[in-house]
Amino acid sequence: MGKNLNPKTVSAAALLCAGMLVFSGFSKEATSAELLNSASENMAGIGSFTGNMAMELAMTGEITEGQKGTVTMELDIDMEVTQDPEAAHINGNIGMSVLGTNMSVDMENYTVAEGDDYVSYTLVNGLWSKEHTEGNSAGSEITAFKDLASDADAFEISQEPVQVNERDCYELRGKFGAENLLGLLDSAGDAADSIEDMMGDVEVGTSKVPVTVCIYADTLMPALLEIDFTEAMQWAIIASEDNTEDVSLDKFRFAITYDSFDDVDEIVVPEEAVKATASTETTEMSTEAAGTQPAAGTEKLATIETEKAAPASDTGWQTYEVLFNNTKITLPCNFAELKALGYTLDEDTDPEYIVNKGEYEYGYLADKNGALISVDFLNTTDGPLSIPECKVASIGSDDWFLEGSKMSIVYPGGITLGSTKEEVLSAYGNPQDAYEGDSITSMYYYNSDSYRNGMDITIDNETGKVSGITIRKFE
Structure with missing residues (x-):
């Protein structure tokens, strides 16, 4: 989202004029x-x-x-x-x-x-x-x-x-x-x-x-x-x-x-936020396991059991394989592999943008029909790279951005947009975290070796079907 939404604090000075003017009875007309x-x-x-x-x-x-x-x-x-x-x-x-x-x-x-x-x-x-x-x-x-x-x-x-x-x-x-x-x-x-x-x-x-x-x-x-x-x-x-x-x-x-x-005593960063970003510097990837907490206004699901992060050797989503019209892409992959399938950088992604060592940049790729997938361009080298030179560390799709696409995108275990929640649980087991909002349910799968290796599933609460999928492998 660019700059964070951070309200500015204020500097100290004396309180002036408090209560001097009111709507009735003030001594002179306020300007x-x-x-x-x-x-x-x-x-x-x-x-x-x-x-x-x-x-x-x-x-x-x-x-x-x-x-x-x-x-x-x-x-x-x-x-x-x-x-x-x-x-x-x-x-x-x-x-x-x-x-x-x-x-x-x-x-x-x-x-x-x-x-x-x-x-x-x-x-x-x-x-x-x-x-x-x-x-x-x-x-x-x-x-x-x-x-x-x-x-x-x-x-x-x-x-x-x-x-x-x-x-x-x-x-x-x-x-x-x-x-x-x-x-x-x-x-x-x-x-x-x-x-x-x-x-x-x-x-x-x-x-x-x-x-x-x-x-x-x-x-x-x-x-x-x-x-x-x-x-x-x-x-x-x-x-x-x-x-x-x-x-x-x-x-x-x-x-x-x-x-x-003057009624806020202290603002303290939650321990889970510090742990989750213990080795993160700006947009560098975290390499340690970390917990999470529900976002504001969400509740932990009682209808979906959760479990500890699965070991990296487990199967299921941990193959990091995505099929594009039966062509297998394994994360992280080269941008050229997706380009060969007809994907190009969308108009808002600058091909000359430089990604520094150990950092990544979020962006979109468009197919020939204009349908989009989201990706993270990851620099795993010791020097700066332009976006097309980076590895692709994540692939995401949702109902809205894929409208009009002729590409079949199948994630590990045969999960696609439109799969049911039950099919996701059958393919991947219980998620490590799951939270429910008013309109969507979010299910998070991740490895104990790296919190940045994982899969996010969004379920439309009205239909009970998958409306968004992202798989990522940064480590």
Whole structure:
């Protein structure tokens, strides 16, 4: 996903003006500049905060040839941040819906100081990863409210209070210049980095971006920062050279809600995350066995028994063999083997991208019909390699990306997309871990010799059939 979704922490300063202004009985009329500056100054004085980050995106256009539909994405993440020591913890869900197919990924992240460095631990689909964060800290002062105060004349204070977390708030509404949009996102904290990444190097022109700010009336602390990118991004789509009249942006909204302040004692990285990434450095592979824990919002399955990691000598999925129209590919393999079957790098994968020693890069390969498989390009040499020179260490497929494919893909034991849960259990036995969400069940198989050697199975809860498969061998 690029940069981790890590909310920025805030630096220390004195709490100012708390409780001086209220909706009734304040001694002078509050101005937008005064409210925004007070919120910024007060935010600078806290030791910790909790909140929520939400994003909604909907785009309508031609998804497959001759078929028009709407793609929606939703992000819902809770966050807690401490200043001393600097640390952040986020926990939530990323959802996507395409042509009636709903996909959901639970994720959790810890960003903490380790010595003179800052390290991020991320849990996605039951797998922990570790990387060093960009910059020189887990976060820094959130200045978005102060930045907005510089353009305070653009805001109007609503006549009536609004409710955030069942508390009265001042509501400020206005339109912020789109040319300052990326700077505003940066000052809103690392939690907004993913939104900035999604926008890319777009030309937003001279459009104005609707911004809503809510400030708690009793404390003058920030309550809500909401930004509606829809108009600016729709303008960018229209102005794009690649624009077609069939594409429209229906919604693109981002919001941070601040729930509480100074009530987080300490943020501690779970022991299982540290163990799972004990030998991981950035995207280097872990070479030790490690446990895992369920992602947020999931429950351990009572209907599927689990067992300790199987030894490497066991059969079943440990053959690491995948049949492409009866042609056997054994992981790890050379990219040339898949190229000979008609696969090419998809348009978003740069063939000149350099993968350093001991690292890997996630990407996609497309067949002649445009259907995709996911792969990991692994550098097992002592020097840098371009992506086509790397080994392919994993192969993954799912119902959505394989739509229209003429290729038959069969995993060890005859398991394919559409196989039943019972067929998976018969072929591979009980998984080492299994977790159930609202719409999918995830089953994880892995070896005791390396947690990076394994197989992930996704079951659609409605149909009871396999909707996604990934097999990997890094060691």
